[in-house]
Amino acid sequence: MDSRNGSVSETPLDAEIESFFDSAPPLKDSAGIIKKLKEFIEYNSTPPGKGSPRRVVCVTSGGTTVPLEQRCVRYIDNFSSGHRGATSTEYFIKAGYAVIFLYRRGTFQPYCQSLPEDPLLECFECSEDSTIQVRQPHTEAVKRAVSDHHAAIAGGHLLKLPFTTIFEYLQILQSIAMSMKDLGSLAVFYLAAAVSDFYVPWKSMAEHKIQSASGPLDMRLVQVPKMLSALKKEWAPMAFCISFKLETDSKILLEKAEMALKKYRMHMVVANELSTRKEEVTVVTGNEKILVCRDKTQADSDVEEPLIELIVGRHSAYVKDSDL
């Protein structure tokens, strides 16, 4: 029987997960990624001097793609600008956490919010002696972005790992979780990425570009197993886990978030509606529904600041309880 239906045996879900990983294309530079993770976690567990071990959070950000061809020309995408993940990363680092930022290539990056997006080159000019200078209106923003970003990287508090496809995302997430297992309750997962629910298994995927001359496209997508169960049960069972629930229909949002909390035994589920996601979210826990809003009296405020403050407080209580 399947645990997702509330019944007893876990085998079918485990088998689905195994089959997903067995059929996925091998992850490029898997050994290099595992080495970086090991070094990052070791460094933050035993920081130089007499510092106590840092808490480590894995922040996932951006949407995963589902390729339709092995030599991919076309793909299905999941919406996420990466704004939530990038901004949350900044607040976690500010709160003293080390962050493993698992992000979709090309999405928002930490410390880049106040830089002009289009085009970034607008920020710079070339002077007569060929040196590059920052143009006046952007000087402060560029200075802040560069120094905060460099401080996070040089201080060993930010490790960035990119993904594009659902295969890369789940393989890297598994490596991260297994590397963080020994951190126990000091580990946090903040799963803000928008993850595909359906995919084409690698082995049944067309190798070359699908030809339109063959007529209408008839394609069967298989369900992506929910990895939250594996994460919670096996990969990092002591970690503090926060998942997200995104809906466009506010009437079903909280009910779906509560279901996810129970089914995957998350510590918190952050419920957000697509159109208001930058203004407010509702944090669902075992016995509360906490509305978290952006401070609307401040033009440049964001909802991530009070959200991360709430999460850090709850995680601290969890660490304390686990030590007893």
Ligand code: PMT
């Ligand atoms: O990036 P922005 O533009 O700032 O927008 C932020 C956001 C709206 C994308 C973000 O706040 C958010 O809600 N992210 C989760 C979106 C999502 O995929 O929701 P879901 O209901 O499909 O999945 C719920 C949870 O299950 C997620 O935490 C996901 O990581 C997890 N999941 C999903 C599918 C799957 N096969 N396995 C999973 O573990």
